[in-house]
Amino acid sequence: MSDDLPSSYDVVVVGTGLVESIVAAAAARIGKQVLHIDKNKYYGQHWATFNYDDVQQWVGDKGEAPSPTHDPVDNLQFLATEESRRLVSDISQDWFGGVITKPKEPPKKSEAAAEGDAKADSTDEAPVTETLTADDTKAKLASLSRKFNIDLAPKLLFFKGPMVDVLIKSQVSRYLEFLGVQNILLCVNGVIELVPCSKSDVFSTRTVTIVEKRLLMKLLTTLQSYKDDSEELKELENSTFEDYLKQQNISETVQHYILYSIAMATQETTAAQGIKQAQAFLNSIGFCGNTPFIWPMYGTSEILQAFCRLSAVYGGIYCLNRNADFLVNVENGPCEGVYSNGGILKAQNVVVSTGLVPSCYVNRESPSECYQRAVLITNKAVFPGGKEGISLLTYPFLDSSFDPITLLELNSNTSSCPKGFFVVHLVSRKGKQKTPYEDFDKLIADIFSPSGEGDKPTILYKLLFTVDIISSTQVSDLPANVHSCSGPRCLSIDFHSSLQEAETIFKRMFPDDEFLPTPEAVEEVASEE
Amino acid sequence: MEEDVLTTLKILIIGESGVGKSSLLLRFTEDSFNPDQSITIGVDFKTKKLTTEGNTVRLAIWDTAGQERFRTLTPSYYRDAQGAILVYDVTSKQTFTKLDTWLSELDTFSTKSNIVKMVVGNKIDKDGREVSRDEGIKFARRHATLFIESSAKTQDGVQCAFEELVQKIIQTPGLWESMRSKNTISVDGDNNESEPSCGGWKCSLS
Known part of the structure; x- marks a missing residue:
């Protein structure tokens, strides 16, 4: 092989979703030799966070057919991993015109310090606005591409939840920063109200x-x-x-x-x-203001990247942009490892995203978790009366015609978008809609306005897609040393189910070892002068 | 407790595998050198106080944790760094030519547009030089970066590299003063013991 990878491992992890990344970190942490690969050139698969250009590429990516299966060699059968991109459907995107408030150039630091009074004056000036046509919007977003961090699977952490506990215990938390969710909102009959929580x-x-x-x-x-x-x-x-x-x-x-x-x-x-x-x-509630939730700065994908870093710090080897197919014993024995880049990589255990599991093991007929997503880029906050920051809004249908829609609005403080813009995520269960996104249309008509009437925000960009997550319960008859990991369960707002799944897989592989123990008193403390 | 510390700066060390990134880090922070240092395992980041021209700063210097081997550093590695040290091995031309790729990766992922960069030609103690000092200087000039040659083994240039980088960062307006302006929350061990402030529900049950 061209690259000098070791040829055998305790664990080979295929796919960089959150569950996979937690398992990789936990295994490397207790000294297991881990190889972690992903066929994409970015981390996260369905959990990825993209800038605007990446989103365009992702939308255009049709996915490749699984590589042709090789003939068996020495009792070993090659099973192609599937293309997880096929789980995304009904993708569309649109651009619209609107008025944006231009961010004022921040005064140069040195000047600001020198003229404190002048600063107060400048904030009194009327904000500068800019009217965009749909084409302008398209060009503008492209030019600001890198200022956007757009999540495929936005999720929040409960401040006192199990994910935060694990981040603290494993010290993965030191790679992360969070912001509190400022406003918990409810929209009933078109009226948005602040929900009293504390x-x-x-x-x-x-x-x-x-x-x-x-x-x-x-x-x-x-x-x-x-x-x-x-x-x-x-x-x-x-x-x-x-x-x-x-x-x-x-x-x-x-x-x-x-x-x-x-x-x-x-x-x-x-x-x-x-x-x-x-x-x-x-x-x-009550630990970081009147909100139970925190949001990872730069997006959900930061969390799995932080686990990957922990894995790497403990010797995990990382390869992106690299495919891997399964190697199974023809006589239904254990999985021998993976076949990747022309070489055989032996593994005691193989951990793989459900979306990549060779199709012969997957039962697509059994009930799955399918959700609709929208990503909106807008020009104003949905609830101008709230605190500046992140808002979480629930939009129920009182007549039960649809399941409630969850709306998460991120402003520029989260680094999800540049100043003057907002990124709004919608999630709902797919099921009751007769046409795709029918429920989203109702929410959008209530909360947004193309002309900005009544101080409502205007949608400048709209991306729609539907994700059909294969849960690990739909996978069966895998060799005992292969462990499948579900994709993001976006219908629950937190990470709990993913964390539980990761811990279960870890315990199945290493029943006697601790899951993500706290590192020993770390060297960096000693190194201070 | 740390009134004397002006700020904490995040510094990255990047470059091809085997150029001595971790060795530079360990030489600077612990004044140690291990000639058998193989592929990096277990080095995350190290902190050290540094005083230069009367300013004391705390440096958090981040190692690649080996993730550079197959070019799989996470975008999150680059976040919010104020300085980057790009290392090549003066006895390996190939590690020098790859600096272009590292610079473009840095430009893609760094979140601060005015991040201060320093090119470091390491292993000057070794025989068989393939990259002259002059070539290094020219490259640094072309990309408007600082430049120094060093040896983690003999300690040559190491302290100097970090000092020069820190001076430049401190002199760059807007690069470090506005830290923490967004009220971000870090979750850490204290989280466990913290009591909810008034408004929490837990306290009502005691």
């Missing part, structure tokens, strides 16, 4: 009467008092969370706050599940 929010909110405030306080405290696996909670498995809330003497508005925003539930969610989801939310 005690102080409940005290100060104007959308709830005083009597109701006491009831809401009591209810939120009660929700937290349910113990895991308690009889009380078990009894609630047969009713819906919606019905549970209806019995609580609270107005419809407040029911909606809890159902859609705090529990992020749907009309079908069971009461027991709804309570657990509400608890996850409420337990994380």
